[in-house]
Amino acid sequence: GAVVSQHPSWVICKSGTSVKIECRSLDFQATTMFWYRQFPKQSLMLMATSNEGSKATYEQGVEKDKFLINHASLTLSTLTVTSAHPEDSSFYICSASLGGPGAGIGEQYFGPGTRLTVT
Amino acid sequence: AQKITQTQPGMFVQEKEAVTLDCTYDTSDPSYGLFWYKQPSSGEMIFLIYQGSYDQQNATEGRYSLNFQKARKSANLVISASQLGDSAMYFCAMRGYNFNKFYFGSGTKLNVKP
Numbered sequence: 233g234a235v236v237s238q239h240p241s242w243v244i245c246k247s248g249t250s251v252k253i254e255c256r257s258l259d260f261q262a263t264t265m266f267w268y269r270q271f272p273k274q275s276l277m278l279m280a281t282s283n284e285g286s287k288a289t290y291e292q293g294v295e296k297d298k299f300l301i302n303h304a305s306l307t308l309s310t311l312t313v314t315s316a317h318p319e320d321s322s323f324y325i326c327s328a329s330l331g332g333p334g335a336g337i338g339e340q341y342f343g344p345g346t347r348l349t350v351t
Numbered sequence: 352a353q354k355i356t357q358t359q360p361g362m363f364v365q366e367k368e369a370v371t372l373d374c375t376y377d378t379s380d381p382s383y384g385l386f387w388y389k390q391p392s393s394g395e396m397i398f399l400i401y402q403g404s405y406d407q408q409n410a411t412e413g414r415y416s417l418n419f420q421k422a423r424k425s426a427n428l429v430i431s432a433s434q435l436g437d438s439a440m441y442f443c444a445m446r447g448y449n450f451n452k453f454y455f456g457s458g459t460k461l462n463v464k465p
Binding site: 266 | 386388393394395396398401442446451452453455456457458460
């Protein structure tokens with residue numbers, strides 16, 4: 233089945249530094265990748281949608297200059313949290329999908345998540 | 352507007368009993384898919400079951416079945432013969448044909464009692 237990996241699985245960084253999280257589809261080419269953020273005991277909050285070769289579409293309220301998304305290939309998307317602060321501490325999950333707009337209702341395959349702690 | 356609603360923040364069920372987790376939705380897209388995911392404490396999202404809006408029959412996957420009532424815009428998950436390992440958060444999600452993203456409900460925390 234379709235497998236999505238995420239790296240790192242957890243990271244601790246100091247306030248003011250930047251952190252990069254990678255999301256890879258291992259055995260399929262992902263037309264679209266999604267980035268979610270999840271706070272404890274809450275639902276997944278969609279941050280942005282990225283399509284290979286084009287700029288990411290950010291959800292309202294998500295700072296695009298703070299959360300940089302690069303979807304360089306059909307198998308790799310990266311999320312960089314720039315100048316991280318303690319309030320950015322969260323669980324970040326990526327998912328990859330075979331479907332795009334109007335392309336049908338495709339399943340999304342989730343990565344295992346990255347737990348970010350900013351001290 | 353697209354919206355998913357899960358009204359049960361927490362549920363308890365006795366081991367080996369069946370349990371129904373509620374999900375209602377609203378969408379302007381005539382074609383859409385409904386998904387259920389399980390999230391154990393480890394955090395991974397596990398796909399359970401899918402129902403297409405034009406599917407004539409309710410979806411089933413092993414102990415999971417989806418009670419799809421299109422007119423009522425509900426897509427409840429039924430877990431039969433609950434097991435201790437079913438204790439987790441459960442999320443209902445929707446994706447429209449013309450909307451390139453998924454919408455998630457707030458989740459239901461299921462606790463299976465021995």
